Each structure stands twice: as structure tokens, then as C-alpha cells.
Amino acid sequence: MTSAEFRHRLAQALIAEQFAASQKQILLRARIDDHNVPPELASTIKLALEGGVPQLSEIQQEQLLTFLTEALANNPPALGRERRPSEEA
Structure with a gap:
């Protein structure tokens, strides 16, 4: 792996981690309006x-x-295929 690819993958990993943390915070604060989640499942999701x-x-x-x-x-x-830095324009 080149240092450029390493830096690119490291940046992607850190960005993904930050995105996941922000999504978890949004989900933890969310109130589900349609009542299709039983209380025991809601507690499992929170855990x-x-x-x-x-x-x-x-x-x-x-x-x-x-x-x-x-x-x-x-x-x-919709998940896209991972690109290597050499494939990016």
C-alpha cells in the first residue's frame, strides 16, 4: 500500500467513524412516531x-x-463500490 492510499483510507475511516457517531446520537435522541417498535426492541436498540x-x-x-x-x-x-485513490479523477 502506498502512503497516499494509506492516508486516503485513514481519512475515510476517521470520517466514517465521525459520521457513525453523529448518526448514533441522532438515533438515541429520536422519537419514533409510528409506534411500530415494541418497547423491548427499543431498549435493545438503545443498548x-x-x-x-x-x-x-x-x-x-x-x-x-x-x-x-x-x-x-x-x-x-445505496452503497457504492470502494474506490482506490488511483481510480479517482
Whole structure:
């Protein structure tokens, strides 16, 4: 890996980390209007946002995965292919 690619990947990682932290804060403060999230799942989501998925029990992880799988099936995220610095114009 060249130093240019290293710097590029480091910048991407730090930006992604900052973005993820800001998204978690937004989600932690959010109030869900449609009441489609049961209270036990809401507490699982809060635990996952505050401490990460490894902190959850297997049952909580399964509940979260089911919730996310259903949501993603209806509205998949648009993820782009990662580019190397040499591919950028």
C-alpha cells in the first residue's frame, strides 16, 4: 500500500467513524412516531447504540437482526463500490 492510499483510507475511516457517531446520537435522541417498535426492541436498540452489538444477548441480537432485515428488505441502502485513490479523477 502506498502512503497516499494509506492516508486516503485513514481519512475515510476517521470520517466514517465521525459520521457513525453523529448518526448514533441522532438515533438515541429520536422519537419514533409510528409506534411500530415494541418497547423491548427499543431498549435493545438503545443498548446496541450505546455499547455495541457484542453487549447484547443472543436473543437481543436475533431480534435486532430481524428488525433490520425487514427494514432493509423494504428500503435497501445505496452503497457504492470502494474506490482506490488511483481510480479517482
